[in-house]
Amino acid sequence: MEALSERQKLILTLVIHEYIRTAAPVGSNHLVTHYHLDFSPATVRNELQALTEMGYLRQPHTSAGRVPSDEGYRYFVGRLLQQSDMPSSTQRTITHQFYQMRHDTDQWMRLAASVLASQSRAASMVTAPHPEQVLYKHVELIATRGRQVLMVLVMLGGEIRQRLLTLSEPVSQEQLSAAADRLNALLQGKDTLAIQALSLPLDALEQAILDWVVDEMARADALPSGEVYLDGLTNVVGEPEFSDSEEARRTLRLLEERTLLNDLLTRSTVLTDAPVGGVQVLIGGEGSYDELRRCSVVLARYGAPGLAMGTLGVLGPMRMPYGRAISTVRFLAGLLSELVADTLVE
Amino acid sequence: MEALSERQKLILTLVIHEYIRTAAPVGSNHLVTHYHLDFSPATVRNELQALTEMGYLRQPHTSAGRVPSDEGYRYFVGRLLQQSDMPSSTQRTITHQFYQMRHDTDQWMRLAASVLASQSRAASMVTAPHPEQVLYKHVELIATRGRQVLMVLVMLGGEIRQRLLTLSEPVSQEQLSAAADRLNALLQGKDTLAIQALSLPLDALEQAILDWVVDEMARADALPSGEVYLDGLTNVVGEPEFSDSEEARRTLRLLEERTLLNDLLTRSTVLTDAPVGGVQVLIGGEGSYDELRRCSVVLARYGAPGLAMGTLGVLGPMRMPYGRAISTVRFLAGLLSELVADTLVE
DNA sequence: TTTAGCACTCGAACGCTGAGAGTGCTAAAA
DNA sequence: TTTTAGCACTCTCAGCGTTCGAGTGCTAAA
Numbered sequence: 001m002e003a004l005s006e007r008q009k010l011i012l013t014l015v016i017h018e019y020i021r022t023a024a025p026v027g028s029n030h031l032v033t034h035y036h037l038d039f040s041p042a043t044v045r046n047e048l049q050a051l052t053e054m055g056y057l058r059q060p061h062t063s064a065g066r067v068p069s070d071e072g073y074r075y076f077v078g079r080l081l082q083q084s085d086m087p088s089s090t091q092r093t094i095t096h097q098f099y100q101m102r103h104d105t106d107q108w109m110r111l112a113a114s115v116l117a118s119q120s121r122a123a124s125m126v127t128a129p130h131p132e133q134v135l136y137k138h139v140e141l142i143a144t145r146g147r148q149v150l151m152v153l154v155m156l157g158g159e160i161r162q163r164l165l166t167l168s169e170p171v172s173q174e175q176l177s178a179a180a181d182r183l184n185a186l187l188q189g190k191d192t193l194a195i196q197a198l199s200l201p202l203d204a205l206e207q208a209i210l211d212w213v214v215d216e217m218a219r220a221d222a223l224p225s226g227e228v229y230l231d232g233l234t235n236v237v238g239e240p241e242f243s244d245s246e247e248a249r250r251t252l253r254l255l256e257e258r259t260l261l262n263d264l265l266t267r268s269t270v271l272t273d274a275p276v277g278g279v280q281v282l283i284g285g286e287g288s289y290d291e292l293r294r295c296s297v298v299l300a301r302y303g304a305p306g307l308a309m310g311t312l313g314v315l316g317p318m319r320m321p322y323g324r325a326i327s328t329v330r331f332l333a334g335l336l337s338e339l340v341a342d343t344l345v346e
Numbered sequence: 347m348e349a350l351s352e353r354q355k356l357i358l359t360l361v362i363h364e365y366i367r368t369a370a371p372v373g374s375n376h377l378v379t380h381y382h383l384d385f386s387p388a389t390v391r392n393e394l395q396a397l398t399e400m401g402y403l404r405q406p407h408t409s410a411g412r413v414p415s416d417e418g419y420r421y422f423v424g425r426l427l428q429q430s431d432m433p434s435s436t437q438r439t440i441t442h443q444f445y446q447m448r449h450d451t452d453q454w455m456r457l458a459a460s461v462l463a464s465q466s467r468a469a470s471m472v473t474a475p476h477p478e479q480v481l482y483k484h485v486e487l488i489a490t491r492g493r494q495v496l497m498v499l500v501m502l503g504g505e506i507r508q509r510l511l512t513l514s515e516p517v518s519q520e521q522l523s524a525a526a527d528r529l530n531a532l533l534q535g536k537d538t539l540a541i542q543a544l545s546l547p548l549d550a551l552e553q554a555i556l557d558w559v560v561d562e563m564a565r566a567d568a569l570p571s572g573e574v575y576l577d578g579l580t581n582v583v584g585e586p587e588f589s590d591s592e593e594a595r596r597t598l599r600l601l602e603e604r605t606l607l608n609d610l611l612t613r614s615t616v617l618t619d620a621p622v623g624g625v626q627v628l629i630g631g632e633g634s635y636d637e638l639r640r641c642s643v644v645l646a647r648y649g650a651p652g653l654a655m656g657t658l659g660v661l662g663p664m665r666m667p668y669g670r671a672i673s674t675v676r677f678l679a680g681l682l683s684e685l686v687a688d689t690l691v692e
Numbered sequence: 693t694t695t696a697g698c699a700c701t702c703g704a705a706c707g708c709t710g711a712g713a714g715t716g717c718t719a720a721a722a
Numbered sequence: 723t724t725t726t727a728g729c730a731c732t733c734t735c736a737g738c739g740t741t742c743g744a745g746t747g748c749t750a751a752a
Contacts, residue, residue: 059745231602256577374714409734705740711736720727
């Protein structure tokens with residue numbers, strides 16, 4: 001594939017800009033008048049023809065303007081789009097919002113999804129950070145009423161799991177605290193397998209608690225990733241490519257299944273020619289999902305490598321504002337990584 | 347308003363059934379042939395005319411069939427719809443799903459929203475149970491690294507809040523445990539104001555922790571309700587009344603704002619003539635929201651009165667399957683109430 | 693290499709028309 | 723008095739031809 005001339009790059013960029021703005025096929029006259037080009041429509045037509053032959057543009061029909069093809073978008077994102085950052089004032093505002101919030105993963109994820117959606121003007125998806133290895137940190141037992149005990153299990157990395165247990169007989173808070181202290185001393189930093197392999201001289205209460213702990217840790221192990229948070233579905237429904245409500249329904253369905261992000265990540269790590277600053281851009285489903293044929297996904301991982309990682313991304317029509325989306329995703333991935341690192345429980 | 351004859355009730359019911367099924371205006375011939383009525387289309391026409399004059403039906407235009415009016419739906423839901431329960435096999439399956447899940451409010455709410463959406467075939471909304479009065483139960487302090495401490499605060503009713511604190515200087519786990527024990531003894535069962543009013547002889551560490559506790563409890567007090575969980579937005583997008591994507595966008599926007607349920611509840615407690623078994627049905631927005639003019643909402647409160655209450659509901663087009671929606675909402679409200687009561691931390 | 697000129701193409705919009713569904717009215721039947 | 727058959731009337735919708743205009747590709751001149 002021959003290289004594009006500078007003028008061709010310019011024209012491709014303009015076509016994509018204009019198409020993203022208006023959602024209508026772009027014609028030669030329109031380009032010249034709208035962008036005050038110093039060459040004539042005829043020249044533009046020749047270049048459009050060339051770009052079409054190279055596969056970067058399509059014509060919906062003979063006498064319509066041009067529309068970017070999947071390849072066109074890919075070329076644009078990979079080589080023409082100049083990287084930009086979010087305005088630093090916006091960055092500060094958002095950072096502030098996160099820091100003034102109490103430390104609570106659930107709240108953070110909701111805020112992240114909300115910010116991602118409103119900034120990128122697309123649908124957003126965020127998974128909570130999930131430890132790659134589940135390690136014991138601390139257990140706490142709180143007597144409530146009768147034989148019920150509230151167990152709070154803290155994992156290394158800061159994940160907290162709560163569970164209400166029912167014991168075979170009532171136990172005092174003192175006994176519970178003693179059992180918790182004992183287990184905390186014994187299990188510190190161990191993973192599920194190591195704990196299961198241990199054979200310890202425990203009394204009945206301690207053994208019962210240990211069983212619950214192992215069960216809970218095994219569940220955490222089994223989870224492929226954290227919970228998925230969605231927001232901004234509204235942004236997508238309004239777009240003209242989803243005016244066909246059946247198309248819209250199927251795409252939203254895919255989002256609501258809440259497996260998309262993980263599927264995409266496990267399916268292929270090298271997704272595009274040009275993953276920018278850790279941000280991956282997937283255009284037109286890139287073969288993986290039929291429902292995504294008309295969509296693009298911008299995604300990134302975040303977290304503390306080796307300890308706890310999560311994913312976040314946005315989904316929109318192919319004519320999404322890539323600059324905005326990429327800079328938002330990159331910024332939020334960085335911010336969340338920072339937050340995770342800061343609050344990591346060691 | 348004069349009473350309806352039995353035949354008029356029958357015909358109104360059939361029109362609503364048929365319209366809910368097909369989303370198309372219902373004509374006299376269609377009714378007679380489809381339901382094998384033993385009177386003629388002309389008779390049906392007379393009745394349709396009477397029902398239209400009484401305001402229970404509308405004609406989109408002179409020569410179309412009839413469509414239920416808001417009043418028609420209200421009459422139907424209030425007086426004609428016979429109450430039904432979900433099949434007990436389904437009830438068992440769902441109950442089982444909840445009970446085999448570990449006790450975790452977040453998981454329960456997600457499951458509830460998901461079940462509600464799939465059973466009622468509409469968009470579902472669930473708010474987490476929120477205590478009407480925030481009372482102290484227990485605090486736990488876990489040393490992590492350096493000056494960071496993970497605080498886990500348990501409220502009466504079982505709500506758990508976690509927060510990562512940064513102290514002015516490193517403190518050992520022993521000191522932390524001692525401080526926690528002291529506070530637990532002093533604050534048991536108190537509310538925010540009572541704790542603030544207390545003047546206690548505390549050392550610096552204890553006082554710092556107390557401040558965090560008060561801050562956290564004040565936040566919980568300030569929250570009007572628990573987090574809002576959404577699901578099944580897809581169900582709504584597919585409906586023909588939302589094929590106008592602008593209409594759909596505005597309605598979904600309302601859902602994504604996540605204030606709908608609480609707004610509805612605070613705005614008016616007596617919502618319809620016939621709240622059935624604690625379930626309230628709101629048809630056509632009933633004056634409260636313009637965006638809801640074409641929607642109906644079925645909702646109920648659940649929880650342990652006086653201790654912790656939440657709300658759940660479904661939103662769909664006016665021609666939603668009310669029987670299904672109402673029985674699903676009623677069943678889930680009951681089930682969640684049971685779960686909340688069972689696991690209440692006293 | 694660029695550009696003006698021009699014939700050509702094709703979809704969108706518009707208006708017309710006929711078919712069909714459904715009504716309301718009237719008068720006869722029950 | 724109630725029900726029903728008959729019938730004229732109304733209004734939407736789908737189909738169809740036509741026009742309009744945007745945009746193209748080609749050619750020949752600049």
